[in-house]
Amino acid sequence: MNKIANKNNVTWFNGYVSREDREKLHGHKGAVIWFTGLPASGKSTIAHLVEKELHRQGCSTYVLDGDNIRHGLCSDLDFSPKDRTENIRRIGEVTKLFVDAGIIVLCAFVSPYKKDRQKIRTLFADGQFLEIYVHCPPEICTKRDKKGIYAKAKAGVIKEFTGISAPYEPPENPDLVIHSHRQNATEAAKHIIFSLKQRKII
Amino acid sequence: MNKIANKNNVTWFNGYVSREDREKLHGHKGAVIWFTGLPASGKSTIAHLVEKELHRQGCSTYVLDGDNIRHGLCSDLDFSPKDRTENIRRIGEVTKLFVDAGIIVLCAFVSPYKKDRQKIRTLFADGQFLEIYVHCPPEICTKRDKKGIYAKAKAGVIKEFTGISAPYEPPENPDLVIHSHRQNATEAAKHIIFSLKQRKII
Numbered sequence: 390m391n392k393i394a395n396k397n398n399v400t401w402f403n404g405y406v407s408r409e410d411r412e413k414l415h416g417h418k419g420a421v422i423w424f425t426g427l428p429a430s431g432k433s434t435i436a437h438l439v440e441k442e443l444h445r446q447g448c449s450t451y452v453l454d455g456d457n458i459r460h461g462l463c464s465d466l467d468f469s470p471k472d473r474t475e476n477i478r479r480i481g482e483v484t485k486l487f488v489d490a491g492i493i494v495l496c497a498f499v500s501p502y503k504k505d506r507q508k509i510r511t512l513f514a515d516g517q518f519l520e521i522y523v524h525c526p527p528e529i530c531t532k533r534d535k536k537g538i539y540a541k542a543k544a545g546v547i548k549e550f551t552g553i554s555a556p557y558e559p560p561e562n563p564d565l566v567i568h569s570h571r572q573n574a575t576e577a578a579k580h581i582i583f584s585l586k587q588r589k590i591i
Numbered sequence: 592m593n594k595i596a597n598k599n600n601v602t603w604f605n606g607y608v609s610r611e612d613r614e615k616l617h618g619h620k621g622a623v624i625w626f627t628g629l630p631a632s633g634k635s636t637i638a639h640l641v642e643k644e645l646h647r648q649g650c651s652t653y654v655l656d657g658d659n660i661r662h663g664l665c666s667d668l669d670f671s672p673k674d675r676t677e678n679i680r681r682i683g684e685v686t687k688l689f690v691d692a693g694i695i696v697l698c699a700f701v702s703p704y705k706k707d708r709q710k711i712r713t714l715f716a717d718g719q720f721l722e723i724y725v726h727c728p729p730e731i732c733t734k735r736d737k738k739g740i741y742a743k744a745k746a747g748v749i750k751e752f753t754g755i756s757a758p759y760e761p762p763e764n765p766d767l768v769i770h771s772h773r774q775n776a777t778e779a780a781k782h783i784i785f786s787l788k789q790r791k792i793i
Contacts, residue, residue, distance in 0.1 A: 404639040404642060404643075404654055405639055405640075405642065405643040405646075406639075406642050406643060406646045406652065410646060411646070411651070411652075411653075414646065414649065414651065415651070437606040437607055437608075438607075440606060440607065440608050441606075441607040441608060444607075444608045444612060444613070444616065447616065449613070449616065449617070449651060449692070449693075450608065450613075450692075451613075451688065451691070451692040452606055453688070461684035461687060461688070462681060462684040462685060462688075479664060479681070482663035482664040483664060483685055483688065485663060486653070486655070486663070486664075486685065486689075487688075487689075487692070489653070490651070490652075490653040490689070490694060491651075492692060492694075
């Protein structure tokens, strides 16, 4: 047992069961696979396919998703730069809890700012955080977009839309790049599973 | 696969792996055991002991704790009534994600307001949420308090301290009451494990 105190008399109690204990129980490491890329680039689709295969292999998994997190934890936040940063900060902290619980978390978020993604990386040990850049040219994203959000963004109906009216900063040194206009989602998922094995996460 | 849309063109994609699939993998239900009570009433101690035993039995568990959550996800919040409510709201949403991941989450928070705890309950299906009132007279809490936080609160060094300078609203119909001044933590943990079996969570 280990205790760490901070400025507000708040103490961190590590408990009896450690991350390592939970990893042993699950038979794999706790880790985060962080997908970043433009809206409709394929992040969520690939993340869910990876989860499907990991689950089939008996891994404890969970997908945190730009869409579904905004219904709950971040329902109070909008798409302004300040709120986007807070959105990603909270997701990072939640992801940390999941990794500590020995889960493989798949995070599919536009996460457009480099500095926000870099902050997330600092929350994790080496080898726990895998940044995957889902690269897709904006014109292909627009064509793929079944929800019609690109059209709405271009018409100004949706404000502060990444790639149209808000910036996207691509990662410089991602752990993996998926060119989702050249590689289909199933192939991309296989590629990622292979990488997790190489890194001894599974 | 199921999609639900909300006001901001945000769609909830349920994915391929369901809570039920994850529960089957883990061999138990996803559920939340929510401990409420005065500071130093024994919530965290009991929660960690319950986790220890659940882990021994092969369950996938995690403790969310008033102490450790405030280092990360809620490090931007103070102890004002408004921030306490936001603190509990965020924890509720995170807990929901963990339960959806098929985990047994043990939440040990003062959570002093009845309406906040009731809101949390509405996030879960019947049988997924177990409210445990850790009851302990304030004078015993004060004696037990190793961190000296009651003394600091009485001296006014810590403001808005539940039981001293901020209210605590006890639950009217908790699922279980632990009288932590009459029952030791190990007995309390056994009592809770028995209750989880009765409810077919484990």
